[in-house]
Amino acid sequence: MFNKILIANRGEIACRIIKTAKKMGVLTVAVYSDADKESLHVHMADEAIYIGPSPSRESYLLGDKVIAAAIKTGAQAIHPGYGFLSENADFCRACAEQNITFIGPPVxxxxxxxxxxxxKNIMEKANVPLVPGYHGDDQSSAIIKQAADDMGYPVLLKATxxxxxxxxxxxxxxxEFAEGLAAAKREAMSSFGDDTMLVEKYLTQPRHVEIQVFCDNHQNAVYLFERDCSVQRRHQKVIEEAPAFGMSEELRAKMGESAIKSAQAIGYQGAGTVEFLLDVDGSFYFMEMNTRLQVEHPVTEMISGxxxxxxxxxxxxxxxxxxTQQQLVLNGHAFEARIYAEDPDNDFLPATGKLSLLQTPIESEHVRIDTGVRQGDEVSVFYDPMIAKLIVWDESREKALKRLSKALSEYRINGVTTNIDFLYNLATSKPFIEEDIDTSFIEKNNDLIFKDTKQILQNELPIAALYLVLSSHKTAQQNAKQSNDPYSPWHKANAWRLNEAHTHQLTLAHNSEEYAIEVEQMRQGSDAYYLISINGEQFDCQGTLNxxxxTVNINGHRSQATVSCWDNSISLYRENGVFTFTHVKADCGQHENDDSHGGLIAPMNGTMVSVLVKADELVTKGQPLLIMEAMKMEHTIKAPSDGIVNEIFFQAGDMVDGGSELLAFSEQLDTNKA
Known part of the structure; x- marks a missing residue:
């Protein structure tokens, strides 16, 4: 076994590798950039070497600097994690030239x-089933389009x-083909330096099921069961589970044997994942093989031990x-939810900022958290916006799913927008519980996941309003205890007015719609109850905070909710989902200088990839104007209406701060309207 290894990565996967290395008595070396000099993986490792500026292309992607760090520290092997250099054959070859073991497959x-x-050509020769498609050497747009036309739409364009x-x-x-191909090639060139494409038939109701394989250099190979990764957004996985639901032993063995056949066809060694599309009729097709450890590997660890x-x-x-294969035993069910700094309500745009509050569920044999950040750390623009992976396990899918929703309701992150509420709604939705899942799950269940239902809101608004009133009472009581004059009227929060009812006036907003709420306190003390009026409907309410x-009793219906508050937001975690409201406070004139200048604003920190228009150009509504990239994701800025571009403030390659005005835009008025 190695005495010392270098980890050519960062964040949660670097921390994950360090934990196992420490358990095995293996020393670790971290590498870091400017942005990561105080990061968790640097502090966890036995040694750390600086390798360059924050952009990954100037640090983590420079194989020669990584190898130099390994030589300097005497590391015998390099673990690449996933991403960055993990599937870089030139880096693997360079390691061998320096007599450093690459912890991964051969070149x-x-x-x-x-x-x-x-x-796909190799798999075709190995008789592994393939999705119909074109993956030839001729990369002319006409040839690729002709292949798409011949197989029929929809199709999927993929960077090879x-x-x-x-x-x-x-x-x-x-x-849509020409625009889609251009965008895919541009993103491929930006991410991989290679815009070679393939096109394949897009199955409309497939599941994404992958097999974890492992091979040694003694001709032994096993599969460690399967993972279902069907729930995705932007073709990136959101929640993974193992084993796949509805999987018969016969189908599991068939897919596992195909996966091993795929690995053996290329003389594989180490950990790998063979990804398949599983159709509704039980047929499956090879998609790709990832020659590295996968982000979702913890669910396999949980069910295999x-x-x-x-x-x-x-x-x-x-x-x-x-x-051996016979010694591997599948036990229970596990889920992994990827917790990201991103805004699901704004097309999942990545978010940046400081983690001013980070409280996680308590870890146990049932709950595991893989992370690379601590409270107070920054989520920067330079890397993937993942904050953590929340992994849960239990004896059955039903029990594991309950643990997942409970753990999500206990996660507390302030300072950046996250997808926790989105994940909770997804995990508690009826279709997900009932296994009505394919790769279009999020699109098909958009209204359920985003809780865009006024009838449901009417049930949750009284709870949010009551929470605000009860928490204000609690705060007032605490302040009074610490005051020199505990009986001062300034320490009361019961909306007292001379000769008037004790009434609180509140405004709560959800999905940009505001609700005026009146809360009248009918009695005080331990028997206090409240009359809450919302849009003319009244609710008799009582409640206690712990x-x-x-715990609330509304019109005779007793129920409970877990509450999370930050800034002016209130989230209620309930059995049927999470409901988030904004407490709209009185406008005291702070924003009187706001104006609507007609400019388009950067939705995030990032880099300008491409400027698609010129100053003084007439554009139509929905026309792409600019393309930005942040945290490995592209975002197209489109014209909000017909109009004219007056001035452009950034060029390709420029760094852009979120909130910056990108261009000046004038709306073109419709002169035909009277």
């Missing part, structure tokens, strides 16, 4: 699977060097696989 396997086109949803576009009609990073180190050190838990 030939990386090269074979590094091109999706070449991979791609991964993580980069360089991938669904094209639903012939009219195996440490896959330990397996990686042992295989790379020349040992045999720790288990930390973040509110």
């Amino acid at each position: 030939g396997a990386i090269e074979a699977m590094g091109s999706k086109s070449a991979a 060097a791609g991964g993580g949803g980069k360089g991938m576009r669904q094209v639903w009609s012939e009219e 195996q440490d896959l990073v330990e397996w990686q180190l042992r295989v790379a050190a020349g040992e045999m696989l720790p288990k 930390n973040e838990r509110i």
Whole structure:
């Protein structure tokens, strides 16, 4: 076994590898950029080497600097994690030239699977089933389009060097093809330096099921069951589970054997994942093979009881696989939810900022959290916006799903916008519970997940209003206890007025719609109850607060909710989802200088990728104007209406701060309207 390894990565996967290495008595070396000099993985490692500026292309992607750090510290091996250099054949070759072990597959396997086109050719020869498509060498737009036309729409364009949803576009009609191909090629070139594309038939109701394989250099190979990764947004996974629901032992064995056949076809060694599309009729098709550890590997660890990073180190050190296929036992069910700094209500745009509050669920045999950040850390524009992976396990899918929703309701993050509420709504939705899932799950269940239902809001608004009133009472009581004059009227929060009812006036907003709420306190003390009026409807309410838990009785219906508050937002975590409201406070004139100058504002920090228009150009509503990139994701800025571009303030390659005015835009008035 190695005495010391270097980890050529950052964030949660670097921390994850360090934990296993420490358990095995292996010393670790971290590498870091300017943005990461005080990061968690740097503090966890035994040593750390600075390798360059914050942009990954100037630090984490520079293989020569990483290898130099390994030589300097005497590391015998390099673990690449996932992303960055993990599937870079040139880096793997350079490690070998310096007599440093690359903890991953051999160069030939990386090269074979590094091109999706070449991979499909290899799998075709190995009799692994493939989705119909074109993955040839002729990359002319006409040839690719003709292949799409011949197989019929919808089709899926994919970068052959791609991964993580980069360089991938669904094209639903012939009219969308040219724009989709241009966007996919541009993103592929930005992410991988290679815009070679393939096109394949897009299955409309597939599931994304992948098999975890492991091979050693003694001709042994096993599969560690499967993961269902169907729930995705922007072609990136959101919630993964293992094993896949509805999987028969016969189908599991069939897919597992195909996965091993795929790995053996390229002389594979180490951890790998073979991804399949599973159709409704039980047929499955090879998509791609990832020649590295996957982000979602913890769910496989939870159901198999195996440490896959330990397996990686042992295989790379020349040992045999720790288990045979017959010794591997599937136990229980696990989910992984990826917690991101992003705004699901704004097309999942990545968010940046300081983690001013970070409280996680308590870890146990049922709950695991893989993270690379601490409270007070910054989520920067330079890297993937993942904050953590929340992993839960229990004896059955039903029990594990309940643990997932409970753990999500206990997560507290302030300072950046996150997808926690979105994940909770998804995990508690009826279709997800009932396994009505395919790769279009989020689009099909948009209204359920985003809770865009006024009838449901009427049930939740009284709870939010009562929470605000009860919490103000509690705060007033605490302030009074600490005051020199505890009986001062300034310490009361019961809306007292001379000869008037004790009434609170509140405004709560949800999805940009405001609700005027009146809360009248009918009695005080332990028997206090409240009359809450919302849009003319009245609710008799009582309630008690216990930390973040509110128990309410509304019109005779007793129920509970977990409450999370930050800034002016209130989230109620309930059995049927999470409901988030904004407490709209009185406008005291602070914004009187606001104006609507007609400019278009950057929705995030990022880099300007492309400027598609010129000053004084007439544009139509929905026309792409600019393309920005942040945290590995592209975002197209489109014209909000017909109009004219007056002035452009950024050029391709410029760094842009979120909130900056990108261009001056004048709306073109419709002169035909009287």
